[in-house]
Amino acid sequence: LSRGLGDVYKRQRKTCNPRQCAKRPIPLANFPTFARVSTHYTPYYTQRHLHMRRIFLIGYMGAGKTTLGKALADLTGLSFLDLDLFIEGRYRKTIRQIFDEEGEDAFREIERRALHEVAEFEDVILSTGGGTPCFFDNMTYMNSVGTTVYLQASPEALTERISLCKHSRPAVRHLDGEALAAFVRDALTRRTPFYERAHLTFDVERLATDNDTNDAAHRLQQLLYGKRGAPLNSSPTHSYLI
Ligand code: S3P
Secondary structure: OOOOHHHHHHHHHHHOEOOOEOOOOOOHHHOOOOOOOOOOOOOHHHHHHOOOOEEEEEOOOOOOHHHHHHHHHHHHOOEEEEHHHHHHHHHOOOHHHHHHHHHHHHHHHHHHHHHHHHOOOOOEEEEOOOOHHHOOOHHHHHHHHOEEEEEEOOHHHHHHHHHHOOOOOOOOOOOOHHHHHHHHHHHHHHHHHHHOOOOEEEEOOOOOOHHHHHHHHHHHHHHHHOOOOOOOOOOOOOOOOO
16 A cells, blocks of 8 residues: 555655645646555665654644645655645546535545555555544544644744635635634634643644745654654654554
8 A cells, every 4th residue: 555655755745846735736647546556665774763654743824734744755755745746636526626515524434444444554654634633533543543642833824824724724704814813813712622632732833934944844853753763752642663
């Protein structure tokens, strides 16, 4: 199952302009089917000392899950996969189309199934949707099969970032100004208890430039692996050796 991620990852990197929106637009016609691709991206020498092989990045929209996930993948040699893009490739529809045509409940069911599917991959950084941890037993599930990292930022910072890239986000695309800010504050209040169940919390308040992103990726790598590259055991109930 881990076959194929390399191509997806490289394609995502090639088609994304991080200044606009980290993960859009991806032409669906170009999205590879997993049967077609065969190379694995992770080089052998990095695999040898990486013990945490499945990292879930969680957090609200605009937290930088995709941007930081890609930078961390570059740094660690792990593969990168964005859950929303995986869903879009599988269903040949944008997230927005799925919301519009089938409704949020159907999307959450699709998302849950996709989460279980991608969690079969190993040596991978998975960026989840902002709502993923808050439905079904998704948070418990992610905690049991990998290392979860909550990317935390203030409602103000998130609102600002979302407003730059909201067309593809069904929940917020009609909102502006104070209405958007109030929506984000309210959603964060409801979702934070789920996010806070992550193994690790990582501050992403500042993520405006490429330098910020690189710096954050280095800090996150250190948080995950420690200075000597050894896995940290920050959760008393989970082992990072999956
Ligand atoms: C959602 C977040 C989106 C996407 C969908 C719903 C949410 O993902 O899954 O639009 O409910 O917060 P991002 O957080 O990657 O934008």
